[in-house]
Amino acid sequence: MKNDLLLKALSGKPVERPPVWMMRQAGRYLPQYMKLREKYGFFERCQTPELACEITLQPVDIIGVDAAILFSDILVVPQAMGLEVQLIESKGPFLPNPVKTASDLHRVCIPDVHEKLQYVFDAIQLIKKELNSRVPLIGFAGAPWTLLCYMVQGKGSKTFDEAKAFCYTQPRVAHQLLQMITDTTIAYLEAQVEAGADVIQVFDSWGGLLSPADFETISLQYIRQIVTALKDKVPVIVFAKGAWHSLDAMAETGAQALGIDWCITPQMARSLAGDKVTLQGNFDPAKLLSPIPVIKKEVEAMLAAFGGERYIANLGHGILPNIPVDHARAFVDTVKGWSNGRAQ
Numbered sequence: 514m515k516n517d518l519l520l521k522a523l524s525g526k527p528v529e530r531p532p533v534w535m536m537r538q539a540g541r542y543l544p545q546y547m548k549l550r551e552k553y554g555f556f557e558r559c560q561t562p563e564l565a566c567e568i569t570l571q572p573v574d575i576i577g578v579d580a581a582i583l584f585s586d587i588l589v590v591p592q593a594m595g596l597e598v599q600l601i602e603s604k605g606p607f608l609p610n611p612v613k614t615a616s617d618l619h620r621v622c623i624p625d626v627h628e629k630l631q632y633v634f635d636a637i638q639l640i641k642k643e644l645n646s647r648v649p650l651i652g653f654a655g656a657p658w659t660l661l662c663y664m665v666q667g668k669g670s671k672t673f674d675e676a677k678a679f680c681y682t683q684p685r686v687a688h689q690l691l692q693m694i695t696d697t698t699i700a701y702l703e704a705q706v707e708a709g710a711d712v713i714q715v716f717d718s719w720g721g722l723l724s725p726a727d728f729e730t731i732s733l734q735y736i737r738q739i740v741t742a743l744k745d746k747v748p749v750i751v752f753a754k755g756a757w758h759s760l761d762a763m764a765e766t767g768a769q770a771l772g773i774d775w776c777i778t779p780q781m782a783r784s785l786a787g788d789k790v791t792l793q794g795n796f797d798p799a800k801l802l803s804p805i806p807v808i809k810k811e812v813e814a815m816l817a818a819f820g821g822e823r824y825i826a827n828l829g830h831g832i833l834p835n836i837p838v839d840h841a842r843a844f845v846d847t848v849k850g851w852s853n854g855r856a857q
C-alpha cells in the first residue's frame with residue numbers, strides 16, 4: 514500500500530501526520546458526481562460496478578483523501594432482505610411497505626449475499642484494481658438499529674418514533690428482525706473483505722436517539738456480534754453518532770476505531786474511550802461553509818486537541834451537498850500540512 518496512513522493509525526502505529534477522509538466524500542458536492550447523476554438512477558449507480566468504481570475514485574483524484582470509501586448505500590441490505598427501497602429526489606429513502614408487525618417478517622429473509630449483492634463485491638474488486646494500492650478501500654454497512662429505523666419507519670425522520678415504538682411494544686419481533694439484519698450484515702461484510710475491502714466501517718447514524726440502556730440492548734449487542742465476527746480479519750471502525758455515553762463499551766468490542774461527532778470534545782472522547790482505540794472525527798460538516806481561513810484555523814485546533822497518534826481526521830457526519838469543493842479541499846489540505854503535531 515503506497516499510502517498506508519489509515520492502516521497505521523488504525524493499528525496505533527506512529528504516523529508522520531493523521532490520515533484524512535470524509536464521510537459521504539463521494540457525493541453531491543462534487544460536480545463530477547452530479548454529471549453521472551443526470552444519466553443514471555441512484556441504485557443503478559450502486560449496482561453498476563463501473564459507475565460505483567468511478568464515483569468511489571472521484572474524491573481520491575479530486576480532493577486527495579487518504580482513503581477511498583465504496584460508493585453504495587446502507588439501504589442495499591434491506592433491499593437484499595426483500596423490502597422495496599426507493600430513493601426519492603430531494604426527499605431521501607422511501608420504503609413503500611415497511612415492517613409493522615410480526616406477520617410482516619414473512620416478507621423479510623436472510624438472503625444469500627452472493628446472489629443478491631454480488632454487484633457490490635464486483636465493484637470492490639474493480640475499485641481495488643483501479644486504485645492499484647494508492648490508498649486503502651473502506652467497505653461499510655449500516656448498524657442493525659439504523660437499518661431497522663428505515664425498515665420500520667419507511668422513510669427518514671428526526672426522531673424515528675415509529676421505529677422506537679416497534680421496539681418498545683413488540684420487543685420479540687424487533688429482536689428477531691435485528692438478529693436477521695445482523696446475520697445478513699456479517700455475511701455481507703465478510704464477503705466485502707474477501708473481495709478486497711481493507712477496512713470496514715459500521716454506520717449507526719441513529720444510535721444517539723436511544724437512551725444508554727436501550728442503546729446497549731437494541732443497538733450495541735448487535736454491533737458487538739458484527740465486530741466480533743470481523744475484527745480478526747480486518748480493522749473495524751464503529752461510528753454510532755451521538756452515542757458518546759457508550760464510547761467505553763464500544764471500545765471493548767474490539768473495534769480498532771470509534772467515530773465521534775462534533776458534540777463532544779476530543780479530550781472528553783479520549784477519556785471515555787481509553788487509550789487503546791483510535792478516534793475518528795469530528796469536524797462539524799456545516800462548518801465547511803465558513804471562509805477557508807476559518808476552516809484552516811478550526812481544523813488546526815481540532816488536530817492539536819486530538820494529537821497526532823491514534824487519530825483519523827474526518828467530519829463528525831457526512832459532508833453536505835452545498836459545500837464548495839475548494840472548502841472540502843481546504844479541510845483535507847490542512848490535515849496534510851500538519852506534521853509532528855504542528856501546522857507547516
Ligand code: CP3
Binds near residue numbers: 604831
Ligand atoms: O461515504 C461515501 O461517500 C460512500 C457512500 C455512502 C452513501 N450513503 C451514498 C449516498 C455511504 C457510506 C452512505 C451511508 C448512508 N446512507 C447512511 C449512513 C451515514 C450517514 O450519513 O448517516 C445513511 C443513514 C444512508 C441512507 C441514505 N442514503 C439517506 C438518508 C439518503 C438521502 C439523504 C442524502 O444524504 O442524500 C441516501 C442517499 C445517498 N447515499 C446519496 C449518496 C451519495 C445521495 C444520492 C443522490 O441524491 O445522489
